[in-house]
Amino acid sequence: MSFLEISDLSSGYGKATILRNLSLSVDRGEAVGVLGRNGAGKSTLLLSIFGQTRVFGGEIHVAGTRIDRLPAYRAAHLGVSFSPQGRMILPNLTVQENLCMSLATGRKGDWNLDAVFDLFPILRERARQPGVALSGGQLQMLAIGRALMANPEVLVLDEPTEGLAPVLVDVLTEALLKVRASGTGILVVEQHHALIRAVTDRFVVMAKGQIRGGGDSADMAAEEYAPLFEL
């Protein structure tokens, strides 16, 4: 079984089913990109891992433990951590306190305050400021840094480049490559093909709550995958 194993998952909100019989796995140290149009169910997929959806069927395993029936906070303890869409930085906590939220997982490893500050030096300068005092790019760095503080085996990111200027996309791409080099796996939902190609090993394309196909990220531009991106 892979480190993160999603099998035959159907989930949604209230009575609405968004994901239908979806299976996806991510190994330790592996990087997977998820593409698809708005409304394809990409965010629902990630939120299901972190207990924010209603699971109707199927299973989610992290590190061999079935988590879809456990309290939401367990996922992060078992080694997947989340940089959510919209960053969800707490405005009433300082930058450093936001980062330290992940210490609740009790996971030890190479990622600590110093390592995150080395990755994103601007956060060191802003450490004592409230979370709201940051620009969009800095908020995204903080969200990624916060997730890294949990020392995950697989870092899960939802649209990290959303609303960011191209130069910042490059900065984030660099940072994610460093994260990969440290041995941490990545599962990233992203519209930016360039980031997926640079950072991930393989990609999948979602449409209407299902995975319609995928392949090696290096070959994303190949002719054979073109129909997938039309979905």
Place this chain on the structure above:
Amino acid sequence: MIPTLILNALAVSSLYIMMASGLALIFGLRRVMNFGHGAIYMVGAYLGYTIASGMNFWAALILVPLIMSVFGVLLELLVLRPLERRQQIEVALITFGIGIVIAQIVIRIYGGTPLSVSAPPLLASSVKIFGADYPVYRLFITVIGLCSVVALAVWLNATRTGMFVRAVSHAPDVSSMMGINADRLSLLISTLSTAFAGLAGVLVGPYLSIDPGMDVAMIITCMIVVVIGGTGSIWGAIFAALIFGFVQTFGTVYLHEISVLLPYLMLIGILVWRPQGLNFGGGAE
């Protein structure tokens, strides 16, 4: 006259602070208004009476909060946690019902006549403040109130657990995705909250009186304080408790005819001005 009134207001505010901050903390974590909080305070006061008469006041001051913290554990494990997914109003009504039952049990045991506890000898004297005699015991209440606010502030702002509490109060979903276990924090907060209510109950004995209606009077005050403060805002609740103490104390003297109405007028006025309450930092949204 005025200095005495200010000191009185501070003493009574201290009791309100101990009560309302506990309510606000539970509301922040669980989004539930614990209507049984007044009954917990009442149990604390009567237990304080028993222990103070059997042993002495100091023993009551230490033992009652400890005993009442067990009520907090029960509140969390038997009420808040199992009913976590129910609507807030349902849980609030259940706590209201439990409060009524507890208060009736207390009346069954102790009877309906008001009881009084005398201040311990060490605190029974008075001191001269601005030329007037002032009871040391009331100063003692103020000091305890001040110490508990400072302790709470340090705990919330300088410890990791306190930071987690602020995080969950503000954004429970994000906090759980980041790995924070709100259940464990809630157990701690419920325990703290009922222990503080017990402490307030012991302290009130020698100051005001211990009577069968004390739970209702206190819970109404606490509701007003918490709503004025902005539900779930701890600092808002503390500040509102101070305002309430002053309005009540000065109102009784200077606006005697309408003094009973003053808290409600204040509530209406503040809600018209700021519907979200005072709500400084860290409150619920």
